[in-house]
Amino acid sequence: MSLSPEDDLDVRIRRTRDRLRRAVLELASEHPVEEITVADLVRVARINRTTFYKHAASPADVLAEILYADLDRIRAGWLDGAATIPETWERSAAELAEHLLRYDALYTVGLVGQRSAVLYRLLIDHFAASARGLMDRDPALLPDGPGPREWRARAYSSFIAHGQVGIIEAWLSEPTPRDPALLISVSAATMSTGLHGL
Incomplete structure (x- = not known):
């Protein structure tokens, strides 16, 4: 044939x-x-x-396509689930750790001792979309406060995203082999706290 x-x-x-x-x-x-x-x-x-x-x-477009596809797959897998918020963040943090380990060398080169704007923006976008997806799925997660709901959702999503990238940078700065449990526990704890008590 x-x-x-x-x-x-x-x-x-x-x-x-x-x-x-x-x-x-x-x-x-x-x-x-x-x-x-x-x-x-x-x-x-x-x-x-x-x-x-x-x-x-x-070249940045090629790399972003690869990493976005993997991160989007991870987010889609847990946003559709019916798990509790703590379970959701625990699972997502574990999958994020696997992603970071899968691409360890490029994240280390791009985020330790310098800041790759491409990698930084990609991770910020991922976490902001993830936090926003959870708030859309469960509107009670968004704290009450002044300003329109849409603005608050963007602001909280951005705050959470920048914090999560800071955790990743701190974890990547640890000597190898890095302990995924350390990233998972801190990431899950801050996400859960962030969405319940900002």
């Missing part, structure tokens, strides 16, 4: 995307993504610049 031209094109597109993903993960494990040039990426991926620009605008 032979492949149709469309199937052959799909295989080539998938192969190119896989090469780009592997290359950006390799390079981002050595240098902050902001320092990776398109020339570096196409050299490691063994593709040309024209092909690269058919798939992405920058």
Whole structure:
């Protein structure tokens, strides 16, 4: 059985995307993504610049796509559940620890001793969306107070997001091997406290 031209094109597109993903993960494990040039990426991926620009605008876009997909999968898995808030944060913190360990080298390079704007923004967006998703699922989690509900939801989500990224930075600064239980306990405790008593 032979492949149709469309199937052959799909295989080539998938192969190119896989090469780009592997290359950006390799390079981002050595240098902050902001320092990776398109020339570096196409050299490691063994593709040309024209092909690269058919798939992405920058190396940071390729990396963000990989990490967002993993974080979005994690969030979708627990936002749909019927678990209690403490159980939800415990589970999400454990899955976050697995994510950070899976991409340990690139997070260490990007967030320890410097701050990669790409990684920082990505994590802030993830936590803000996660906190907001919980408040939308359970409106009683949003504390009463002055100002419109929408503004308070954005403000609390942003506060929680920045705190969680601070916890990640502190954990990544620990010597290796890092204890995931440390991240999980602090992250879950602060998220639970934050959504019940801001």
